[in-house]
Amino acid sequence: MSRLKTADRPYDIVLFGATGFVGELTAEYLAAHAPKGLRWAIAGRGEEKLRRLRERLPAAADVGVLLADVSDPDSLRELAGHARVVATTVGPYLRHGDALVAACADAGTDYLDLTGEPEFVDLTYVRHDARARETGARLVHACGFDSVPHDLGVHFTVGQLPEGVPLRVDGFVRVGATFSGGTLASALGQFARGRRLRAAALERRRHEPRLVGRRVATPTGAPRFAGEVGAWALPLPTVDAQIVRRSAKALDRYGPDFRYRHYAAVRRLPVAVGGVAAVGARVAAAQVPARRRPGCRRGAPGGGATPPPRARPRVSVPLVGAGGG
Numbered sequence: 001m002s003r004l005k006t007a008d009r010p011y012d013i014v015l016f017g018a019t020g021f022v023g024e025l026t027a028e029y030l031a032a033h034a035p036k037g038l039r040w041a042i043a044g045r046g047e048e049k050l051r052r053l054r055e056r057l058p059a060a061a062d063v064g065v066l067l068a069d070v071s072d073p074d075s076l077r078e079l080a081g082h083a084r085v086v087a088t089t090v091g092p093y094l095r096h097g098d099a100l101v102a103a104c105a106d107a108g109t110d111y112l113d114l115t116g117e118p119e120f121v122d123l124t125y126v127r128h129d130a131r132a133r134e135t136g137a138r139l140v141h142a143c144g145f146d147s148v149p150h151d152l153g154v155h156f157t158v159g160q161l162p163e164g165v166p167l168r169v170d171g172f173v174r175v176g177a178t179f180s181g182g183t184l185a186s187a188l189g190q191f192a193r194g195r196r197l198r199a200a201a202l203e204r205r206r207h208e209p210r211l212v213g214r215r216v217a218t219p220t221g222a223p224r225f226a227g228e229v230g231a232w233a234l235p236l237p238t239v240d241a242q243i244v245r246r247s248a249k250a251l252d253r254y255g256p257d258f259r260y261r262h263y264a265a266v267r268r269l270p271v272a273v274g275g276v277a278a279v280g281a282r283v284a285a286a287q288v289p290a291r292r293r294p295g296c297r298r299g300a301p302g303g304g305a306t307p308p309p310r311a312r313p314r315v316s317v318p319l320v321g322a323g324g325g
Helices: 021-033 049-054 073-081 098-107 118-135 147-160 182-189 194-207 240-250 267-284 306-312
Strands: 011-016 042-043 064-067 083-088 110-113 167-175 215-216 225-227 229-235 257-266 319-323
Touching: 011 021, 011 064, 011 098, 021 042, 021 306, 042 049, 073 083, 073 098, 098 118, 118 194, 118 240, 147 240, 147 257, 167 229, 167 240, 194 229, 215 240, 225 257, 225 306, 240 257
Parallel strands: 011 042, 011 083, 042 064, 083 110, 167 257, 215 257
Antiparallel strands: 167 319, 225 229, 229 257
């Protein structure tokens, strides 16, 4: 890789979509925890909103403000050229994300997002991975709840198991938190695009290097009672298993034959049955265009939980691993 010169860029990090629900949370966190000397900026399409946000942040004078719009590729290229790293919260990414990935790949700018959309992850790999390798840009998806707890959790679990033997890991997700509007919009969009999602996955497999001498599998699995966690395990067809699979392919430590299964963990059988029915209803509803509008039923992109529920999320991800007996 030949990395483009980024040391002389004005900002180390630019946060794009800073005035949305998750964007504001991220900006507040950066303001509170950024190391001394970090040069960072908030970016979006509304200058007045950005300036109001900056005024609410500690050390506001040190935070830059940049204007960019997903519908204006030139503004995204300019944004990428100003930063060593661009972190974006602007979703659904399948609708709004590709032009920014392209700009970062061309500029040699590292890119981070919060996507949970498998089709977007696969399409950006096919379209931009080769260019990113030429410029040294690192394109990193799923840097939020999708999929940090699961990816790092599995990596940690693998580290506790013997080396050089087949490994089996199951992840169980227990969630009692509120989804943001952007997350809901992304989920409904994916439910409606099953055929295109499968086509994108197939296209990616055509472009990816083949794994030689090792095997990595992430089967869907079947509903079952998981005694190891004392709950009903329901297959969870989210992007997380795909992210875990990518890590397992990249790292020999996952062993010669690695398998990961991803579940939702539900303690009570009636709740499990009801959950399956609810997901089926969501999938069916997503086939109707009016139900797929970002503002339908629960929230729209940019909205999310109010502070009290956020302060008491009930989320845990137990992982169970086996290898070498």
